[in-house]
Amino acid sequence: MSENDILVEVRDLKVHFPIKRGVLFDRVVGQVKAVDGVDLSIARGKTYGLVGESGCGKSTLGRALLQLTPPTAGEVSFDGVELTTLPSGKLRSMRRRMQMIFQDPMSSLDPRQNVESILTEGLQTHGIGTDRTDRRRIIGETLDAVGLPRWALSRYPHEFSGGQRQRIGIARALVLGPELIVADEPVSALDVSIQAQVVNLLDELQDNLGLTYLVIAHDLAVVRHISDTVGVMYLGALVEEAPSDRLYTEPLHPYTRALMSAVPVPDPDVEDRRERILLAGDLPSPANPPSGCRFHTRCPWAQPTRCADERPVLREIGSSRVACHFAEQIASGELRPHQVSAQIVRPEDEGDAPGVVSAPTEPGSYV
């Protein structure tokens, strides 16, 4: 791949959030290392998929890439322009070229604006379109592209179904003619049958407009379906990156293997034959990540040497990049998985008894 084919390049990106405590004065008592040293590049016209479990830092990475959350450290270059040091005025005009789609279209759309004004707003902000007629033309084309009828223009978000609302969200991003779209859980709020419509739409738009996508989702099947390259995150860092097909046929990192084996496949024959790698225990808190390899507390292949005290870096193995000290030995079968006992992981706050008592919300609670 030549240099020109890379649209986005992320280097050693870090986003740390301070944890504050205190009654009168906030005291910083620690840091959530939501993103802790990520390198990746996204090829122009391709889709990079980012998967991982809740809280692993996917959304934060997406937002930091677009400079919506200021990175703590690291670099992000977009089409050769370094974004982290760009003056805010210049950044604003770059924004048109990088748009975001959110999980919950309802909460990201202003309920008091009709579709036309939602779509016009962006055009005006960025000074796109010569006059009103021109803007109407652009909007009309965008509606066609996302499969919404013209009468949608005068309607409000609540008048649409979930799938149609997501189309509005996509239209709002698309109307500015972006090159990169960061889609954060674009289909996870949608029903299966509608999910497929939106996935196909994203595919079509890419084919027709040459868009570059960063798709963030926790659903591995969706991400694999839509992506050319998939990055797997665990506690703020990439543990594996591979071409989409290879990730399924030859997962190299123990976490990827476990993740792959955990996703149910709608086929009884496959389900009955599959080997499941069940992980013990919960995801550790990103405020207090394990030392060394962050996966070592749950890794069925963890070794007495290195795993607990040396943080593995991403290494190239074949066409994949893997952050595991023992990837080769695990792949060859030289190392075998062993039993891991679960360790207790606490939800963020600790305390003896809850301060606020809430009533049960579900009938039949406390059965």
Add this chain to the structure above:
Amino acid sequence: MALLEVEDLSVTFARRGQRAVHAVDGVSFSVDAGEVVGLVGESGCGKSVTSLAIMGLLPKQPGLRVGGKAVFDGTDLLQLDDRSRRDIRGRDIAMIFQDPLSSLNPVIPIGLQVTEVLTRHRGMKGETAAKEAAALLDRVGIPDPKRRLKEYPHQLSGGMRQRALIAMAVACQPRLLIADEPTTALDVTIQAQILELLKELVRDSGTALLMITHDLGVVAGMCDTVNVLYGGRVVETARRRPLFRQPRHPYTVGLLGSVPRLDAGRGEKLNPIPGSVRDLLPWPEGCAFAPRCARRTDECVGEPPELVHAHDGRSYRCVNPEPVPGLVPAPREEESA
């Protein structure tokens, strides 16, 4: 005879000045002892309302109408008074929900909540109950169970809470466990743990499981029999393998064509169902799926399609079902229960 036989169950919510909502519109299915039965369908198709009606847990609001039967071991649950229902609940039938936090009491330690169930339904007291509670937590895979007994729900992670709820549900060795999207709120690796746990419990104790989910993958991995719901009615019922290998109802076909599969290649197109569940024809006026159906014929509208019982034990509600290719009789399915 079936352990639970749900017959023509209907639930209507009527509000003054508003159109009545037929949340469940004639649902029938059965669960045999020790069987795992799936209830699958998209959001709003009536899965939760069905299970709440069976359990007698629907909010007692004016305008609520429940019809049909839900016969459990010879007794129609819908005819019971609150007291007898409460007795059956917990002892013979237990339920777990998607959000464990809302079904656990936030101000009572986990241990006490489990021992309460043991005391109420199994007459255990003091030390015996505490021992059994610890054993239960251990059985559902909660580490260091003795210490966990003293902790409050908010001190446990989502996955651990769901385990605690499962422990309470199985504390009385119920004959039927109803699980409404028990893993939907959990991460996929935790989901795998919980599903494995449920499978194990069902296998070891002979408890029947009614598994409510929107995830066809979950169904494929654990259900003996599957009921597909659309618009408040069961549109297809089949054993697991025939359903996935050869769906007959166009909606089932559409669902299967919509799910991206982990083991499919990049670029394989999905075949979504056009429209949305909002484009629903009321059942009395014909097939509810007709507005979205590619196999629709003139016969589909006017009156609701009858339930067809096919030779292979499956049934579907459709006048123009997906054909069986070649008309070769399907190979006999040997399914271990």
